[in-house]
Amino acid sequence: MARYGMLIDTKKCVGCYACRIACQMINGLPSDEAFIKFYEEEQGSYPNVYAENVPVQCMHCEDAPCQTVCPTTATYTTDSGVVLVDEKKCIGCKYCMAACPYNARVQLHPSGVVEKCRFCWYEGEPGNPPACVGTCISGARIFGDLDDPESEICKEIARTNAQPLAGDLTRAKIYYVR
Amino acid sequence: MVWGPMIAWYLFLAGASAGAFITAAFVARKYPDSVKMRVAGRLIAPVFMAIGLLLLMLDAEAGMHDPLRFVYLVLNPGSVMTLGVYFICIYMPVCLIAAILEIRKTPVPGWLDWIGIISAFCVAAYTGFLLGVVHAYPLWNNAILPILFVISALSAGLAATSLIGLITDRERFEQMWLVKKSHVILSAIEAIVLFTMLVIVNSGSPEGAASVHSLIAGQYAPLFWGGLVILGLIAPFMIEGYPVFITKKPETSTTSLVVSIIGESGVLIGGFVLRLLIVLAALPVAFL
Numbered sequence: 001m002a003r004y005g006m007l008i009d010t011k012k013c014v015g016c017y018a019c020r021i022a023c024q025m026i027n028g029l030p031s032d033e034a035f036i037k038f039y040e041e042e043q044g045s046y047p048n049v050y051a052e053n054v055p056v057q058c059m060h061c062e063d064a065p066c067q068t069v070c071p072t073t074a075t076y077t078t079d080s081g082v083v084l085v086d087e088k089k090c091i092g093c094k095y096c097m098a099a100c101p102y103n104a105r106v107q108l109h110p111s112g113v114v115e116k117c118r119f120c121w122y123e124g125e126p127g128n129p130p131a132c133v134g135t136c137i138s139g140a141r142i143f144g145d146l147d148d149p150e151s152e153i154c155k156e157i158a159r160t161n162a163q164p165l166a167g168d169l170t171r172a173k174i175y176y177v178r
Numbered sequence: 179m180v181w182g183p184m185i186a187w188y189l190f191l192a193g194a195s196a197g198a199f200i201t202a203a204f205v206a207r208k209y210p211d212s213v214k215m216r217v218a219g220r221l222i223a224p225v226f227m228a229i230g231l232l233l234l235m236l237d238a239e240a241g242m243h244d245p246l247r248f249v250y251l252v253l254n255p256g257s258v259m260t261l262g263v264y265f266i267c268i269y270m271p272v273c274l275i276a277a278i279l280e281i282r283k284t285p286v287p288g289w290l291d292w293i294g295i296i297s298a299f300c301v302a303a304y305t306g307f308l309l310g311v312v313h314a315y316p317l318w319n320n321a322i323l324p325i326l327f328v329i330s331a332l333s334a335g336l337a338a339t340s341l342i343g344l345i346t347d348r349e350r351f352e353q354m355w356l357v358k359k360s361h362v363i364l365s366a367i368e369a370i371v372l373f374t375m376l377v378i379v380n381s382g383s384p385e386g387a388a389s390v391h392s393l394i395a396g397q398y399a400p401l402f403w404g405g406l407v408i409l410g411l412i413a414p415f416m417i418e419g420y421p422v423f424i425t426k427k428p429e430t431s432t433t434s435l436v437v438s439i440i441g442e443s444g445v446l447i448g449g450f451v452l453r454l455l456i457v458l459a460a461l462p463v464a465f466l
């Protein structure tokens with residue numbers, strides 16, 4: 001079974017927000033609801049400072065705290081490691097929003113359901129590739145199987161020594177080059 | 179912030195309901211003649227819990243659009259929210275039956291009372307664990323919060339019941355030394371536990387420290403000091419403590435009646451403010 005994950009290279013990201021808009025389009029989100037959030041981090045030391053763009057979305061944590069707390073089991077993980085929300089079960093209690101340490105969850109309106117990035121999951125498979133990856137103008141995003149050593153993502157993680165965003169905060173499946 | 183005043187009200191009402199049920203059971207055993215106060219506690223318990231549950235459901239937007247979904251709440255026993263639902267499924271019917279028995283002037287059987295007491299404790303504790311297990315917020319994620327919530331729940335339930343006892347049956351109420359003493363002691367313990375929690379959260383992480391700072395010196399300071407510390411802890415402690423430890427005789431004057439009403443109301447306001455502040459002031463751990 002595949003174990004899907006993503007690599008985001010912040011050195012390549014120019015902060016154009018194309019991924020976020022593609023995501024909003026494919027998920028039918030209005031302009032003020034988004035599954036990808038952008039954070040700007042000040043990096044380097046004087047005089048060589050720059051603003052690093054860090055796009056953040058659901059990390060599809062292997063030990064997903066959102067799933068642990070979800071009282072209705074609306075939040076679940078597929079065999080291929082993608083964390084999903086069953087919109088027909090979610091009551092909108094927002095416990096998962098509180099539990100997610102990456103602020104990755106968004107309450108949708110008017111349904112009240114709490115959603116997040118789902119790797120463009122559709123009919124039992126993730127997007128090939130997900131919209132954000134396909135649309136990225138600078139090739140900053142790679143999607144693939146973390147368990148397949150021959151996959152592009154695994155080779156790139158090994159080559160760049162990419163790491164999850166926040167150490168062992170959770171066992172995240174999005175890796176960052178920073 | 180993920181949750182707001184609506185959830186704070188729920189946490190408060192659920193806790194005060196549990197506290198009122200326990201108070202009524204206590205009064206039934208120790209002061210069988212204090213009928214009015216016992217009945218008050220028995221009625222407050224289901225009413226508070228019902229209002230709280232209503233608020234909880236109103237806050238769950240997707241469930242309100244499709245109320246059948248609330249059935250799914252029982253599906254994940256690993257979630258504290260689901261555990262809470264189990265406890266409430268026992269507690270709510272028990273306290274409803276107890277209230278109905280009390281209205282029909284039939285004695286509440288001891289075993290029913292005990293199921294009620296135990297489930298009331300579970301309900302009060304779960305409101306604390308609900309927040310306590312969330313790692314993302316240091317102000318919540320500590321072992322002391324559930325204890326603080328249980329003590330505050332007992333205190334608020336006792337205050338709600340006492341308030342009615344005080345107004346409807348003052349003469350008897352003034353004789354109930356055990357009730358008064360418990361009240362004073364609960365305020366003191368709550369203050370100590372609150373202090374301990376803030377010290378621990380403050381030293382645990384920068385985000386915890388920032389949360390504590392916003393409470394004691396930042397944007398929430400007026401509410402923290404005015405609503406929780408002075409009105410909710412110090413005033414009731416002094417007002418109840420004075421007759422219990424200093425004069426040692428029942429009060430009869432109207433002034434003392436008014437002062438006592440202020441004390442009891444203070445505990446209730448403090449109980450709500452505590453939960454509101456805990457919900458609002460929690461800052462998440464940084465991930466960047």
Ligand code: SF4
Pocket residue numbers: 057058059060061064065066067083099100101102103104105116170
């Ligand atoms: S990033 Fe947040 S929403 Fe996504 S799996 Fe982890 S805890 Fe859940």
Ligand code: SF4
Pocket residue numbers: 066069070071072073074075085089090091092093094095096097113114
């Ligand atoms: S808001 Fe929905 S997905 Fe999130 S914990 Fe509640 S029921 Fe589960």
